[in-house]
Amino acid sequence: xxxxxTASIADHFAAxxxxxxxxxxxxxxxxxxxxxxxxxxxxxxxxxSLGLSDRAVNRVxxxxxxxxGVRVVVGDQVGFAWxxxxxxxxxxxxxxxxxxxxRGLGRDPGAVEIPRLSDGLDIYPLSRSWSDVALDERxxxxxxxxxxxxxxxxxxxxxxxxxxxxEKRLLIARADGLRVADVRPMTSAWVGCTxxxxxxxxxxxxxxxxxxxxxxxxxxxxxxxxxxQAVDRAILALDAGDAPxxxxxxxxxxxxxxxxxHEAIGxxxxxxxxxxxxxxxxxxxxxxxxxxxVTLIDDATLPGARxxxxxxxxxxxxxxTVLVQDGVLSSYLHDGISARHYGVAPTGSGRxxxxxxxxxxxxxxxxxEAGPHDPAAIIASVKKGLYCEHFANGQVxxxxxxxxxxxxxxxxxxxxxxTRPVKDVNLVGNxxxxxxxxxxxxxxxxxxxxxxxxxxxxxxxxxSQGMPTVRVxxxxxxxxx
Amino acid sequence: xxxxxxxxxxxxxxxxxxxxQATQRGADEVSVHVAQSTSxxxxxxxxxxxxxxxxxxxxxxxxxxxxxxxxSHSTSDLRPAALAxxxxxxxxxxxxxxxxxxxxxxxxxxxxxxxxxxxxxxxDPAWAGLTAEDRGHAAEAMEAAVERVRQDDTVSATTWFxxxxxxxxxxxxxxxxxxxxxxWFATGGAITLSDEGGRRPEGYSSYATRYRTDLPSLxxxxxxADRRAREAIGxxxxxxxxxxxxxxxxxxxxxxxxxxxxxxxxxxxxxxxxLADQLGARIGxxxxxxxxDPTIPRGLGSTPWDxxxxxxxxxxxxxxxVLREHYLGTYYAxxxxxxxxxxxxxxxxxxxxxxxxxxxxxxxxKAIRVSGFLGGNANGLTGDFSFGIRGTLLxxxxxxxxxxxxxVSGNLLTLxxxxxxxxxxPWTYSSxxxxxMVFEDLAFSGT
Numbered sequence: 001x002x003x004x005x006t007a008s009i010a011d012h013f014a015a016x017x018x019x020x021x022x023x024x025x026x027x028x029x030x031x032x033x034x035x036x037x038x039x040x041x042x043x044x045x046x047x048x049s050l051g052l053s054d055r056a057v058n059r060v061x062x063x064x065x066x067x068x069g070v071r072v073v074v075g076d077q078v079g080f081a082w083x084x085x086x087x088x089x090x091x092x093x094x095x096x097x098x099x100x101x102x103r104g105l106g107r108d109p110g111a112v113e114i115p116r117l118s119d120g121l122d123i124y125p126l127s128r129s130w131s132d133v134a135l136d137e138r139x140x141x142x143x144x145x146x147x148x149x150x151x152x153x154x155x156x157x158x159x160x161x162x163x164x165x166x167e168k169r170l171l172i173a174r175a176d177g178l179r180v181a182d183v184r185p186m187t188s189a190w191v192g193c194t195x196x197x198x199x200x201x202x203x204x205x206x207x208x209x210x211x212x213x214x215x216x217x218x219x220x221x222x223x224x225x226x227x228x229q230a231v232d233r234a235i236l237a238l239d240a241g242d243a244p245x246x247x248x249x250x251x252x253x254x255x256x257x258x259x260x261x262h263e264a265i266g267x268x269x270x271x272x273x274x275x276x277x278x279x280x281x282x283x284x285x286x287x288x289x290x291x292x293x294v295t296l297i298d299d300a301t302l303p304g305a306r307x308x309x310x311x312x313x314x315x316x317x318x319x320x321t322v323l324v325q326d327g328v329l330s331s332y333l334h335d336g337i338s339a340r341h342y343g344v345a346p347t348g349s350g351r352x353x354x355x356x357x358x359x360x361x362x363x364x365x366x367x368x369e370a371g372p373h374d375p376a377a378i379i380a381s382v383k384k385g386l387y388c389e390h391f392a393n394g395q396v397x398x399x400x401x402x403x404x405x406x407x408x409x410x411x412x413x414x415x416x417x418x419t420r421p422v423k424d425v426n427l428v429g430n431x432x433x434x435x436x437x438x439x440x441x442x443x444x445x446x447x448x449x450x451x452x453x454x455x456x457x458x459x460x461x462x463x464s465q466g467m468p469t470v471r472v473x474x475x476x477x478x479x480x481x
Numbered sequence: 482x483x484x485x486x487x488x489x490x491x492x493x494x495x496x497x498x499x500x501x502q503a504t505q506r507g508a509d510e511v512s513v514h515v516a517q518s519t520s521x522x523x524x525x526x527x528x529x530x531x532x533x534x535x536x537x538x539x540x541x542x543x544x545x546x547x548x549x550x551x552x553s554h555s556t557s558d559l560r561p562a563a564l565a566x567x568x569x570x571x572x573x574x575x576x577x578x579x580x581x582x583x584x585x586x587x588x589x590x591x592x593x594x595x596x597x598x599x600x601x602x603x604x605d606p607a608w609a610g611l612t613a614e615d616r617g618h619a620a621e622a623m624e625a626a627v628e629r630v631r632q633d634d635t636v637s638a639t640t641w642f643x644x645x646x647x648x649x650x651x652x653x654x655x656x657x658x659x660x661x662x663x664x665w666f667a668t669g670g671a672i673t674l675s676d677e678g679g680r681r682p683e684g685y686s687s688y689a690t691r692y693r694t695d696l697p698s699l700x701x702x703x704x705x706a707d708r709r710a711r712e713a714i715g716x717x718x719x720x721x722x723x724x725x726x727x728x729x730x731x732x733x734x735x736x737x738x739x740x741x742x743x744x745x746x747x748x749x750x751x752x753x754x755x756l757a758d759q760l761g762a763r764i765g766x767x768x769x770x771x772x773x774d775p776t777i778p779r780g781l782g783s784t785p786w787d788x789x790x791x792x793x794x795x796x797x798x799x800x801x802x803v804l805r806e807h808y809l810g811t812y813y814a815x816x817x818x819x820x821x822x823x824x825x826x827x828x829x830x831x832x833x834x835x836x837x838x839x840x841x842x843x844x845x846x847k848a849i850r851v852s853g854f855l856g857g858n859a860n861g862l863t864g865d866f867s868f869g870i871r872g873t874l875l876x877x878x879x880x881x882x883x884x885x886x887x888x889v890s891g892n893l894l895t896l897x898x899x900x901x902x903x904x905x906x907p908w909t910y911s912s913x914x915x916x917x918m919v920f921e922d923l924a925f926s927g928t
Contacts, residue, residue, distance in 0.1 A: 044558075048574075053751065054816075056579035062571060064556040064563075067538075080534040084557040090537070097535045100613075135577050158752045194752035194862070204753055204862050242865075245890070245926035246721040263856075276526065277636045278673040280681055356536060395856040395869070399673045399681030400713055402885050404856025404869035426857040426867035426888050432679070476718060478857070478867040478888025478926045 003117035006171070009181035010117070013042050013171050017086050018068065020115060023173040025088075027112045029095035030072050031175050034107025037073035037336050038175040039314065040095075042086075043355040046131060047166025047186075052142045052159075060135065063166075069355035070098040076275070076337050077101050080358045113177030120311030121318060123303045124212045126185050130165045133215055138163055141189075141218060145227050149193050152231040157202075158194040163187075165215075170355075172315035180315040185212050186306070186462065188451045191230040197238060205234025210451030210462070213304040222449075233390065236409055240421035243410070245480025249385035250427065250472045251378055251413060256391050256448040258465025260472075261296060261366050263394040263403035264431040265289075267456070269298075269323050269331075270349075270361040271338030273398050280401035280432060281329065289329045290435035293371055296324035298333055300348055300364040306451060307365040307464035309348070314359055318348035335361045353459040360456060367466030371441025375469035378440045380416035386477055387411040387418055388427070401431040426478040434472055442469030489648055489660045492517060495541070495559070496652035502565065503545055504654055506572040510546035510586050511654040512790070515539070520645030523620040526637065530620070536645075544584075547575040551584035583815035587789045589655045591821075594785040595793040596776040601783050603663035605692040608646055616642060619668065626699035627670045630707040636681055640670040644693075657790050666693045670706045676714050684709030688910050691779040697910075712852055712873060716885035718927030719874055725848035726889065726920040727838065727875070730908030733831075733915035735854050735868060737771075739893050740764075741826050742861045744798070744806075746813025755864035755893055756804060763802045765897025768832070771799040775827035782912025788824035796823065802897070831915040834903035838917040841902050843878030849889075849925060850875055857888070864893030870925075887927040899923065 014020070023040055030038045044066050051059040068091055069082040079101025081094040142161045149159045165187040172180050192206035207229035211217050252260055265281070273279035281289060290296070300309045300318035309318045314336050322330050332338065335350030338361060351362035379387060387410050394405035407425050411418040447466035454463040496513040503511040517539045524532040541564075542555035552575040556567050586592075598604070619642040627638045644667070650660040669687030676682050686705035690696050728736060740756070748754035756764065775784045775793035787793050789811045798806045809817065810824030834841075842848055850873045857868030867890040874882040904917030 054581075056581065058551065058579050058581040058584075060552045060574050060578060062552075062554045062567075062574060064558045064567060066556075066558040077530055078532040078534075080532065082536050082538075084538045084540065084559075094535075094537070101530065101533050135574050139577065160751060196752075202752065202862055204860075245888075245924060247718075247928050276639075276673075278681060278683065280679055282681070284679070356538070358532065358534060392858050393856065397683060397855065397871075399683035400676075400716075400885065401680060402855060402869075402871070404888075406856055406858040406867070424858070424860045424863070424865045424867060425890070426869050428855060428869040428886050428888055430886060476886050476888060476926060476928070478869070478890045480721060480924050480926055481865065481890045481892060 003119045005119045005183065006117045006179055006181040009169055009171050009183065010179060012169060018042050018091065022088055022091060024112060026070065026091050026095040027173060027175045029092050030070055030099050031110025031112060033099050033102035033109065034105065035072045035074055035102055035110045035175060036340065038110065039071055040173045041069040041313065041355050042171045043067060043168060045166060045168040047164065049162060049164040050138050050142055052146055052161040055146070057139055057142055065354065067355045068094065070094045071358055072098040072101055073337055074102045074105060074107065076341060078358055082356050110175050112175050115179050116177045118178060118180045120180060120182060121301060123301055123308055123310060124185055125304045126214050127216065128214050130167050130185060130214065145191050145223065148227040149191060149231055152228060153195065153235060155195040155197050156193050156231060157196050160192045162190045174315055178315050180311055182310050185214060187211060187213065187217055189226055191226050193230050193234055195234045195238060201238055203234050203237040205230050205237060207233065208451045209449045210306045211304045211449065212306060212308055233409060236421055237423050240409060240423035242481050243386060243422040243425040243477050243479030245477060247474045248477050249382050250475045251382060251385060251387045252467060252470050252472065253387065253389040254375065254442060254444045254467055254469045255446040256450055256465065257388060257467040258367055258448060259391045259394045259405045261368055261467065262363060262465050263396040263405055264429065264434055265296065266298065266363045266366045267396050268398055268401065268431060269333055271332035271334045271342065272361050274332055275338050275341045279398050284329050287329060288327045289432060290324055290327040291438050292327040293441045294324055294327050294435060294438055295369040297321065297369060298323055298363050298366045302365050302447060302464065305365045305447060305464040306462045307363065309364060312348040312350045313352045314350040316346045316348045316350060321347045333361045333363065335359050351461050353461055357459045360459065362456065362461055363454060363463050365447065365464035367445065367447060368441065368468060368470065370443050370445040370468045373440045373442050375442040375444050378442055378469050378471050379413060379418065381440065381471065382413045382416060385413040387413050402428060403431055404428045422479065427475045428478070429475045434475065437473035438470050439473060440471040444468050489650065492648065492650040493652060493658060493660065496650050497658065499541065499543060500652055500654050502568050503543065503572065506568055508545045508547050508572055511543060512586060513541065513543045513652050514649060515541045516647060516649040518645060518647040520643065521616055522641060522643040523616055524639060524641040525620050525624045526639045531639065545571060545575050546584055547572055549580040549582040550575045550578040551581050552578065583812050586653060586655055587791055587811040591792065592657050592786065592790040593792045594659060596783065596785055598661065600776065600778060601785065602778040603661065603691055605664050607693050608644065608664035611644060623668050623670060623699050626703040627672065627706065629700065630703045634674045635672060636675050637673040638670065641668065643667045651790055653790065661785060664691065666690055666696060668696055668702065670703055672706045672710045674710045674714065682710050682713035684713065689781065690910065695779065709852060712883055713871060713885065714883065716871060716883035718886045719882060719884060720928055721926040723922050724925050725845040726923045727842055727848050727850040728918045728920065730906060730915045730917055731911065732851060732854065733918055734911065734913045736896065737829060737913055737915060739859045739866060744808050745825065746807060746809040746817065748861055749807055750813050750816050753862050755862055759804045760807060762804055764804050764894065765802040766900045767801045768900050768903055769799055769802045769897045770832050772830045773798045773827055774830050777828050780828045780912065782826070782828040784827055791823065793823065793827060827912065829913045832903060833907045833916050834905050836905055838904045838906055839878060841904055841917065841919050842875050846877055848875045849884065859893065866891060866893065887925055890924050890926065896920065
């Protein structure tokens with residue numbers, strides 16, 4: 001492999017003072033007391049965010065983030081230090097600080113291997129860098145979305161729009177000699193509106209899209225959907241009412257319902273929680289943890305998806321990981337530490353928010369494989385229940401397995417038909433219990449295009465999620481105000 | 482402005498230089514913030530250090546007004562040539578925007594310091610003397626306390642000790658130049674137990690303070706973490722219905738925090754606030770009395786100036802149930818053509834009652850004492866909310882069942898009218914200082 005990308009990015013950082021001699025010296029300092037794993041994570045990010053409100057494009061934010069994180073791993077112990085100063089003295093000090101974790105363990109000093117360059121996958125559709133896109137190329141988009149929102153419905157009173165984009169350049173230099181780099185683009189657009197009807201009733205609606213790609217992401221179709229969904233969701237909310245309280249059968253719509261997987265099972269399959277024994281799925285490998293209809297994937301290789309990665313943040317190759325096959329637990333999500341702990345290959349799931357954060361096993365794009373059922377038949381099968389369509393946020397307790405997700409909009413199901421719209425209701429359940437009661441899976445898998453962000457131990461990383469329409473026997477619905 | 486030490490002066494010089502450079506490039510107004518910080522965390526698990534981390538950062542952020550056009554920027558690349566190029570781009574980008582004159586800086590005479598650095602007591606002198614050995618011992622002591630409560634069913638116990646120091650400066654083109662210095666300390670523990678059906682109930686307890694000696698005893702922290710984990714053993718839902726809610730002060734932010742968004746100028750201006758038309762109206766019982774006090778010594782939300790660098794002063798924002806103020810910084814005050822108050826919340830202080838939480842619980846035949854929230858959200862425009870909870874069902878104050886897989890729901894405009902009592906146990910380990918709060922007749926959903 002020519003490793004052209006890595007060579008190019010290594011040149012970029014060398015120009016900033018972090019050249020191969022400094023990388024080698026820092027790795028030697030990091031492993032002076034020995035290490036099972038050590039790396040430098042050098043990052044240079046740029047981003048631009050443009051905002052519209054009050055019928056004017058009246059704010060822009062630009063940011064530059066530059067720094068290096070040094071991590072030393074001994075067994076399952078981690079020493080970590082970071083600095084925003086790329087001088088030789090600062091980088092070497094960070095390396096020596098990280099090395100302290102191994103002091104006194106009686107290990108031999110690590111041998112820093114001869115550098116070998118590698119490139120990861122190439123899955124971001126990026127024909128043009130965001131840094132080459134002039135601000136006045138973005139302005140017409142933002143203005144057009146605002147106008148389209150006002151044009152969509154005469155009840156629209158206020159519109160706000162934002163368009164954010166940027167690139168993260170990173171170089172990972174490991175003590176085992178690997179040098180691997182990535183340029184990660186990201187763009188996100190958001191349209192929000194407030195509507196008011198002739199009776200003075202008000203509601204808000206918003207929609208957002210996000211992907212690791214370039215300006216071509218904003219096709220006419222996507223722009224239209226961005227605006228129409230924002231306005232239509234506000235209109236839907238205007239007529240929506242309270243949901244009932246108590247346990248009900250629930251049908252999850254295709255797409256962003258993947259939030260159920262993310263919370264009910266995804267976090268619990270991150271291997272750090274399992275090697276520490278704190279996940280409800282610890283010691284369950286090879287056993288049935290869901291109904292046979294459920295096959296669950298966490299995939300870093302979907303082209304342009306927000307959660308996709310060419311390499312993970314330890315420099316490992318990424319992959320499509322089958323977590324649950326026909327209801328049976330088949331893999332955790334591993335970083336290097338957990339992979340060594342379990343004696344398996346890393347799954348390319350080691351992620352970090354930035355050079356300021358240590359690596360953790362994380363999800364990328366999590367989804368359930370499609371099943372055999374017609375989505376309409378799934379709805380028709382429910383006598384009385386709730387259809388969940390749009391979501392805001394979720395959370396899980398890893399050990400107990402209890403999880404929650406907030407339904408922004410949905411519908412009551414009465415006698416197999418969608419009837420009254422409902423809004424703003426939290427649903428709670430227990431992961432293993434719920435996974436065992438998914439008894440119908442639709443044939444309409446959709447990966448949601450929204451800008452989902454996952455939080456764990458103070459770190460936020462972009463993720464994707466998807467789902468076919470599914471039926472869940474029972475969840476506790478927090479309505480009945 | 483306070484006297485500066487030799488370490489702060491270079492930050493002031495850097496910020497001042499950026500103001501000059503931006504002005505030379507055509508900016509009419511500039512406000513620069515530079516923050517330099519360090520922190521150390523030691524996390525232990527099962528008798529050894531699991532993670533030791535140290536940070537060292539310096540970051541600059543600024544706002545620009547160029548021909549009445551406004552922008553904001555941040556960078557950690559402070560090499561002189563990079564900074565110059567960054568400012569070139571920033572000023573050029575700002576010129577492409579549409580005017581927004583409401584973004585002009587507040588009048589200089591409104592800007593300045595409220596409480597002095599000495600009065601705020603944000604810098605524990607003990608921080609400077611903290612050694613690596615001290616930190617190691619502190620983490621070991623926290624672990625030892627957790628080991629003292631460990632039982633046979635404990636699957637995993639993680640503990641930590643962390644501390645940090647931050648120095649920041651603010652310099653504007655209209656003459657403001659000042660700095661703040663602070664330190665913080667945090668410690669805590671998380672305990673996971675084994676339970677039937679493979680469940681692993683977890684509990685944690687964590688505290689952060691400005692002064693190290695203000696941290697509670699390590700045995701208290703360990704006992705709390707263990708108790709919270711044990712309270713989750715065998716938990717499940719009860720029937721949906723209307724119950725009294727006992728909300729401990731440490732969790733009061735979930736309910737009181739719902740007020741802050743709709744009270745903000747941005748929400749009001751953009752038509753996203755249920756409280757937009759409620760100024761002077763009763764939004765809760767007499768017990769809902771909130772003082773926003775940025776001057777509390779060692780307070781986690783204390784500050785000498787607000788986000789606009791205007792002098793920070795105590796204000797009564799909700800007076801015995803009546804909404805007295807919105808949070809209007811300079812920008813949204815001008816947009817709404819109203820007088821500015823302050824930009825955002827600092828410390829929120831509620832009054833303290835005269836009865837213990839136990840005595841309050843005993844007054845209610847059936848109540849749910851919440852020990853944690855799970856997910857949920859609120860609609861800032863309609864006031865509707867719905868949160869997952871775990872906790873304990875109490876009958877006449879006595880625990881009868883541990884609860885999970887339940888929600889509490891309601892509306893912000895009616896919630897605080899149901900606030901019927903406050904405990905005698907103010908929670909001081911947060912910028913939101915409330916005692917136990919008792920709400921009657923709230924909708925809980927379970928089975």
